[in-house]
Amino acid sequence: MAKAMLGLLVHLHAALLFVPEPAGGASLTISNSRDVVVDGLRSVSSELFHVVVLQSRGVTVRRVTVDAPADSPNTDGIHVHKSTDVAVYDAAIPTGDDCVSVGPGNSNLWIERVACGPGHGISIGSLGKQQGMAVEAVENVTVKTTWFTGTTNGLRIKTWGSSKRGYVRGVTFADATMSAVANPIIIDQHYCPDGGCAAGQSSGIKITGVEYAGVRGSSSTPVAVSFDCSRTNPCSGITLRDVKLTYRQKSLKLADAASSCRYAQGTASGLVVPPSCL
Numbered sequence: 001m002a003k004a005m006l007g008l009l010v011h012l013h014a015a016l017l018f019v020p021e022p023a024g025g026a027s028l029t030i031s032n033s034r035d036v037v038v039d040g041l042r043s044v045s046s047e048l049f050h051v052v053v054l055q056s057r058g059v060t061v062r063r064v065t066v067d068a069p070a071d072s073p074n075t076d077g078i079h080v081h082k083s084t085d086v087a088v089y090d091a092a093i094p095t096g097d098d099c100v101s102v103g104p105g106n107s108n109l110w111i112e113r114v115a116c117g118p119g120h121g122i123s124i125g126s127l128g129k130q131q132g133m134a135v136e137a138v139e140n141v142t143v144k145t146t147w148f149t150g151t152t153n154g155l156r157i158k159t160w161g162s163s164k165r166g167y168v169r170g171v172t173f174a175d176a177t178m179s180a181v182a183n184p185i186i187i188d189q190h191y192c193p194d195g196g197c198a199a200g201q202s203s204g205i206k207i208t209g210v211e212y213a214g215v216r217g218s219s220s221t222p223v224a225v226s227f228d229c230s231r232t233n234p235c236s237g238i239t240l241r242d243v244k245l246t247y248r249q250k251s252l253k254l255a256d257a258a259s260s261c262r263y264a265q266g267t268a269s270g271l272v273v274p275p276s277c278l
């Protein structure tokens with residue numbers, strides 16, 4: 001792997017501790033810190049995640065650009081974990097994995113003006129992979145003004161099919177533009193990438209209060225909106241407002257897209273295309 005190149009300007013407003021990331025290989029990890037601004041960082045071909053914010057409070061990451069091949073695994077652009085009051089502004093993230101990923105234990109996260117693609121899009125989760133008693137929660141997340149080009153997902157929430165308990169609540173996805181995105185809007189509560197999950201296990205993570213407002217553009221698959229929620233903890237309070245997604249076929253011909261709902265409850269208002277299945 002090419003060595004990470006950092007064109008880095010870090011303002012230190014308070015104590016900043018660099019603790020090695022357990023997984024290793026991230027370009028930059030902000031860990032156990034408060035009141036940090038990362039401004040104007042370019043991370044090239046990180047071995048793993050590019051920027052990690054871990055167990056921190058009051059971190060602003062702005063004007064970060066990432067450069068990584070579409071086929072590089074586990075190279076999430078910005079990963080936020082167990083942190084509060086984190087903001088990400090003005091990022092451009094072509095990579096091989098999630099553009100921005102929001103792990104468990106996060107609250108009050110603001111993400112604005114982020115361009116993703118190629119890669120896997122912006123993801124809350126995955127949650128529920130680790131077993132154990134601790135509840136996994138994500139609360140109060142705003143994702144505003146984003147662009148997705150050729151990504152596998154746009155706005156995604158994913159939890160493993162496992163009995164692990166927890167919740168995701170208070171999420172706003174506003175103003176997103178999709179261009180040939182495989183799954184522009186998706187909640188997947190049966191996430192299980194390498195098999196090995198108990199078949200039919202329903203997720204113990206409860207998803208409530210998720211709003212999609214102003215999402216437009218094209219899907220590269222026929223199902224543009226998919227809410228595949230937990231049988232035992234159905235999604236509730238999902239809102240769709242002003243959504244217009246079209247299926248762009250390989251031939252570039254446009255066709256109607258569809259929505260798919262399982263164990264999802266909510267409302268739709270304004271123009272919603274494909275028609276809501278909530």
Ligand SMILES: *[C@@H]1O[C@H](CO)[C@@H](O)[C@H](O)[C@H]1NC(C)=O
Nearest residue numbers: 085107108109110140141142
């Ligand atoms: C939600 O998070 C934002 C920052 O992203 C913050 O300004 C706001 O006060 C938070 N809301 C609550 C209810 O904590």
